[in-house]
Amino acid sequence: MKKIFKILAGFLLTLIIIAGIALLYLFYDPSEESASTEGLIKVSSDDIEKLTDSQTAYSEQVDTITDSKSNIMADGSWFKDHTGRTMFLRGINLGGSSKVPYTPYMATHVKEGFFNGKAVSFIGRPFPLDEADVHFNRLKKWGFHFIRFIVTWEAIEHEGPGIYDESYLDYIVQIIRKAEKHNLNVFIDPHQDVWSRYSGGDGAPMWTFEAAGMDVTKFQDTGAALLHNLHGDPFPGMIWYTNNFKLAAANMFTLFFGGNQFAPQVKVQDTIPIQEYLQDHFINAMKQVALKLKDEPNVVGFEFLNEPSAGFIGVKDLNEPMNTNYFGNAPTPSESMFLGDGISTEVKTFQLGRFGMNEGDPKVLNPDGLSIWKTSKGCIWKQNGVWEQDKEGNPKVLKPDYFARINGRTVDFSSDYFKPAIDRYADTIRSINSNWLIFIEPVLFPEHLSLPVWSEEKASRFVNASHWYDGITLGTGRFTPWLGIDYETGELTFGKRNVKLLFENMFASVKLGTKKSLGEAPSLIGETGIPFDMNDKEAFKTGNFESQEKAFDRVFKAMEKNLLNYTLWNYTADNTNERGDQWNGEDLSIFSPDQQKDPGDIDSGGRALDAVIRPYPYKVTGRILEYNFFREEKEFYLKFELDKSINEPTEIFIPDFHYGNGYSVWTTGGKLIEDAENDMLMFYPDTERKEQIVIVRGLEM
Structure with missing residues (x-):
């Protein structure tokens, strides 16, 4: 026993x-080890020389305009200012609600007036002009000196083809000039998600669907799109992106990029090929913005398209799902075509679980047999012989690889369709201002499709502005510190240390992708962020954003490890606890008036600021080798290689939020000047040393 x-x-x-x-x-x-201060010179913040009125004010010396009329330039894989200093661009997307009209109020949960696509105005997005100084001052105080400024094609050309909203264009100029007064540089983002508000996202005007022969009022009932405005509440979180795989958005992206090849008979006014019509109008709309902003020194460039999709192009088998992460109603491409042509069809359904998709009961869509097509000819893909109905009316796919092979050759979306569209756009924008940078990003779907490859000459002044999100946190609405997902393999990673390494490696792959496609060009994470409504909006009740801070900090550290520039998603001036960023239930804004207890306090209304506000090297006299911020220890570390030909200081953002009680600085030697008004520490290094180090540690209360 x-x-x-x-x-x-x-x-x-x-x-x-x-x-x-x-x-x-x-x-x-x-645990994170503090950097060694051995051999360095220590200076207390009380002993640092303060910027005086007799000296050149920081606000006057920063971003001085030269004959090039450009505050920021690309030099190999780095951003530089006009003095040659290496710039680290830490920015913000402005703003989340710029996707929807300001007048009438058309957040995505609003149904009334939704189909009145002409009588809208985006003046007031991202905020009314008389509120701009307050918001820009807050963003600058929080260390965001770079802005991804969101506009939409709809905002510019909503009334009809070739009819531009001049009042909105003038408003953009006024807002951009307000930003310049706060020393904030911007690039313009023609934002879209799943093509348009009328296909469940934002971007293109309603008339683009009409030009392609589609009736937007039938999208919801036929399963061609899932719209918050018509679905009502509760609207499933993060389901909006599945519209990329539904008929309305997939049709438009296919026509926009490949209409000449795949739908040559679709013409506007019987003469204009649909691809040329759509691309011409989009590019000309953005040209209007460029013409208005061509002489604004703080505008450094234009993006091509936010999160573009390939539509059906490249789909190998129309009878197979387009994506494995499809949840909700999940018709295959062929089933979507049948549904859009008025054929009731049973489709699979999926639910998003904690660790993946779970298949549910099948569902019959379009029981009333409605068609999205305005003419009796019906589906344009049926007209092209992609599918047909037999004598009994049963649909059958005839060419399952129609969008994947042309004359026996496998299509390459990136080189065959994506690259020519980007080149057309870039040539037009640069014809207005040849100094502007062009920001581009890979298509969102299909995943893992690389950017096209350009020659070194053509790639000059291109920027890889890829997006990256913590998929587990974003998808589940929970921060799980020991769990991550590898986007390349789809495999889960377990363990806090392994997740940390995974994030660092995924960000490193962005820079590798830049080198592969653009050579020595800059990389910038155009979007990354954290949902603030995680844990069933618990933080809104308690005021404790610790989970969000930890989630943010993990992402920031991985980007800092890779010396990646970024523009955080996002700042929404009219965010609310109930409706988030006013778009499809998303809530990623670092600011919300609903958390604003004291309007006189610049930090009031900020969320997870302990992680969001971070010291960083804004302009460095040489090449950055390493930098990081240990949040809990309030320790900032910078190592760089000095360029002795530059006689300007290294400028480091030292936020009062973390260092208001004072700080100590250790350097390899040189002069320090503090610009308290702008939270900047200016370091004039000892030119006898090539490798320079700056360490800043906050003092406890």
């Missing part, structure tokens, strides 16, 4: 040890 007890005890002990090892593996987080 004793022997049995010993065996059981030994077995139990083994289980305990295994469990302990497993828990350690999951939750172990190696």
Whole structure:
């Protein structure tokens, strides 16, 4: 009996040890070691020389305009200012609600007046002009000196083809000039998600669907799109992106990029090919913005398209799902075509679970047999012989690889369709201002499709502005510190240390992608962010944003490790606890008036600011080698290689938020000047040393 007890005890002990090892593996987080200050010179903030009125004010010396009329330039893989200093661009997307009209109020939960696509105005997005100084001052105080400024094609050309909203264009100029007064540089983002508000996202005007022969009022009932405005509440979180795989958006992206090849018979006014019509109008709309802003020194460039999709182009089999992460109603491409032509069809459904998709019960869509097509000819893909109906009316796909092979050759979306569109756009924008940078990003779907490859000459002044999100946190609305997902393989990663390394490696792959496609060109994460409504909006009740801070900090550290520039998603001036960013239930704004207890306090209304506000090297006299911020220790570390030909200081953003109680600085030697008004520490390094180090540590209360 004793022997049995010993065996059981030994077995139990083994289980305990295994469990302990497993828990350690999951939750172990190696502590961050403070940087060594050995051999460095220490200076207290009280002893640092202060910027005086007799000296050149920072606000006057920063971003001085030269004959090039450009505050920021690309030099190889770095951004530079006109003095040659390396710039680290830490910015923000402005703003989340710029996707929807300001007048009438058309957040995505509003149904009334939704189909009145002409009588709208985006004046007031991202905020009314008389509120601009307050918001820009806050963003600058929080360290965001770079702005991804969101406009939409609809905002410019909503009334009809070739009819531009001049009042809105003038408003943009006024807002951009307000930003310049706060020393904020911007690039213009023609934002779109799943093509348009009328296909469940934002971007293109309603008349683009009409030009392609589609009736937007039938999209919801036929399963061609899922719209918050018509679906009502509750609207499933993050389901909007599945519209990329539904008929309305997939049709438009296919026609926009490849209409000449795949739908040559679709012409506007019987003469204009649909691809040329759509691309011409989009490019000309953005040309109007460019013409208005061509002489604004703080405008450094234009993006092509936010999160573009390939539509059906490249789909190998129309009878197979377009994406494995499809949830909700999940028709295949062929089923979408049948549904859009008025054929009731049973489709699969999926629900988003904690660790993936779970298949649900099938569902019959379009029971009333409605068609999205305005003419009796019906589906344009049926007209092209992609599918047909037999004598009994049953649909059958005839060319399942219609969008994947042309004359026996496998199509390459990136080089065949995406690259020519970008080149047309870039040539037009640069014809207005040849110094502007062009920001581009890979298509969102299909995933893992690389940017096209350009020659070194053509790629000059291109910027890879890829997006990256913590998929587990964004998809589940929970921060799970020991769990991550590898976008390349789709595999889960377990353990805090492993997730940390995974994030660092995924960000490193962005820079590798830049080198592959653009050569020595800058990389900037155009979007990354964290949902603030996680954990069922618990933080809104408690005011405790610790989970968001930890989630943010993990992402920021991985970007800092890779010296990646970024523009955070996002700042929404009219965010609310109930409706978030006013678009499809998303809530990623770092500011909300609903958290604003004291309007006189510039930080009031900010969310997760302990992680969001961070010191960083804004302009460096040489090449940045390493920088990081240990939030809990309030320690900033910078190492750079000095360029002795530059006689300007290295400028470091030292936020009062973290260092208001004072700080100590360790350097390799040189002069320090503090610009308290702008939270900038200016470092004039000892030119006898090539490698320079700056360490800043906050003082405790």
